[in-house]
Amino acid sequence: MTPAQRESPAQQFGPGERVRVRRAYPPGHLRTPWYIRGHSGVVERVCGAYPNPEELAYARSGLPAQPLYRVRFLQHEVWPGYRGNAQDSLDVELYQHWLEPA
Amino acid sequence: MHAHHDHDHPHPTQPDTTDALSYYQVMEVALRELLIEKGILSADQVRRQVEDMDSRTPAHGAQVVARAWSDPAFKARLLADGNAALEEIGLERGPYKLVVVENTPASTETGPGVHNVIVCTLCSCYPRWLLGLPPDWYKSRSYRARVVHEPREVLSEFGLDLPADMVVRVHDSTADMRYLVLPARPAATQGWDEQGLAGIVTRDCMVGVALPKP
Amino acid sequence: MTDDPIQRGVHDLGGLPAGPVARSEHDYALWEKRVDALMVLLSNQQHMRVDELRRNIEGLGAQAYERMSYYERWVHAITQTLIQRGLISSDELGRKMAQVEQRQRESHA
Numbered sequence: 001m002t003p004a005q006r007e008s009p010a011q012q013f014g015p016g017e018r019v020r021v022r023r024a025y026p027p028g029h030l031r032t033p034w035y036i037r038g039h040s041g042v043v044e045r046v047c048g049a050y051p052n053p054e055e056l057a058y059a060r061s062g063l064p065a066q067p068l069y070r071v072r073f074l075q076h077e078v079w080p081g082y083r084g085n086a087q088d089s090l091d092v093e094l095y096q097h098w099l100e101p102a
Numbered sequence: 103m104h105a106h107h108d109h110d111h112p113h114p115t116q117p118d119t120t121d122a123l124s125y126y127q128v129m130e131v132a133l134r135e136l137l138i139e140k141g142i143l144s145a146d147q148v149r150r151q152v153e154d155m156d157s158r159t160p161a162h163g164a165q166v167v168a169r170a171w172s173d174p175a176f177k178a179r180l181l182a183d184g185n186a187a188l189e190e191i192g193l194e195r196g197p198y199k200l201v202v203v204e205n206t207p208a209s210t211e212t213g214p215g216v217h218n219v220i221v222c223t224l225c226s227c228y229p230r231w232l233l234g235l236p237p238d239w240y241k242s243r244s245y246r247a248r249v250v251h252e253p254r255e256v257l258s259e260f261g262l263d264l265p266a267d268m269v270v271r272v273h274d275s276t277a278d279m280r281y282l283v284l285p286a287r288p289a290a291t292q293g294w295d296e297q298g299l300a301g302i303v304t305r306d307c308m309v310g311v312a313l314p315k316p
Numbered sequence: 317m318t319d320d321p322i323q324r325g326v327h328d329l330g331g332l333p334a335g336p337v338a339r340s341e342h343d344y345a346l347w348e349k350r351v352d353a354l355m356v357l358l359s360n361q362q363h364m365r366v367d368e369l370r371r372n373i374e375g376l377g378a379q380a381y382e383r384m385s386y387y388e389r390w391v392h393a394i395t396q397t398l399i400q401r402g403l404i405s406s407d408e409l410g411r412k413m414a415q416v417e418q419r420q421r422e423s424h425a
Contacts, residue, residue, distance in 0.1 A: 031224065031276045031277050032276070033223055033224060033274065033276060035223075035250065035251070047199065047277070047278065047279060048199070048278075050277065050278045053277065068277050068278060070201075070279070075251070075253075075270075075272075078251075079251045082251065083252070083254070083255075084252075084253070084254050084266075084270060085266065085267065085268070085269055085270065087269045088253070088269060088270045088271070088272075089269070089270075089271045089272070090250060090271075090272045090274065091271060091272070091273045091274070092274045092276055093274070093275070093276045093277035093278070093279055094276070094277075095277065
């Protein structure tokens with residue numbers, strides 16, 4: 001079975017769940033910003049499943065589609081010395097394979 | 103280059119200079135001619151696509167906002183499913199999922215309020231089908247680097263100073279969603295019609311670096 | 317993990333120090349709009365994906381990324397992608413670019 005023929009991974013997380021972004025630093029085309037790796041936040045919504053951009057970038061199909069989430073992080077937890085409201089947030093779209101339970 | 107102002111109206115295309123073409127301008131000409139020769143594209147397609155992109159301006163986004171301000175049920179539908187709401191008012195659904203994020207004003211009932219601002223730190227993702235091409239500053243190193251970690255300072259540079267107790271939410275458009283900020287309707291617009299309302303909704307309001315000014 | 321420049325992409329800018337945001341805007345030149353148009357048409361016709369465009373932009377070194385304008389990076393990345401995909405060859409493109417330059421010289425003579 002080719003990768004594209006496998007079923008989409010099951011949705012692992014739901015809204016309100018706490019997740020952590022994996023600390024991984026591979027080469028390639030990544031849509032997980034450097035600044036957010038290692039940080040934990042709360043799933044704000046499940047966006048659906050989309051072809052994996054890490055694969056699309058190399059003219060491959062990106063299938064099976066991967067679950068995508070909007071994860072909400074508190075700014076003061078992400079940036080040391082953040083000057084602002086303690087509830088200020090940073091919402092980032094992250095693919096499931098970058099997330100683990102926090 | 104001219105002084106900053108909101109680009110809510112289409113601007114005339116800068117004509118290609120009669121000066122020598124740069125290396126990359128030569129590349130563009132060569133690439134286009136090669137693709138046309140190979141039958142992959144036609145000159146007509148290129149021209150029509152340029153015109154199509156020119157026709158997409160923030161006025162379309164302003165229409166959506168004005169409708170949401172005038173019609174609470176539409177606003178609820180817009181927040182629940184942005185693409186379906188666009189289709190409802192005769193606009194293109196678009197190729198990406200549209201997430202509409204709502205600014206809420208400070209009030210005694212609901213608290214200090216929320217302000218949203220959009221960025222794509224990794225490149226320049228932007229709801230182009232709805233607002234047209236993004237401004238240079240949105241794609242700049244400085245905006246992309248700073249608005250995620252010092253949004254209030256960046257907004258200040260844009261002339262927007264928010265109350266300290268208002269919550270600021272930054273949205274980094276890293277994947278398949280595209281964002282539109284639904285600004286809070288100013289109280290002074292009580293009784294205005296949709297056309298009047300649309301007139302005060304600028305591109306900068308819908309990216310989150312400005313507020314509508316009645 | 318240290319901020320080894322080899323690990324952090326040149327494009328991955330969130331959180332880096334930077335100066336004030338320059339708010340001036342430029343009207344897009346026709347050549348820039350054409351680059352944009354080529355990208356849209358080629359991806360609509362499945363000849364490339366925006367992800368390939370991005371990857372090729374990200375593959376620029378830091379200096380090139382900073383010095384090149386937005387649409388210069390795009391036209392570079394479009395041609396890279398099409399060469400990778402086998403739609404055009406370096407040789408064809410090079411010859412065509414030379415033709416364009418020659419026409420230019422003749423028209424300025």
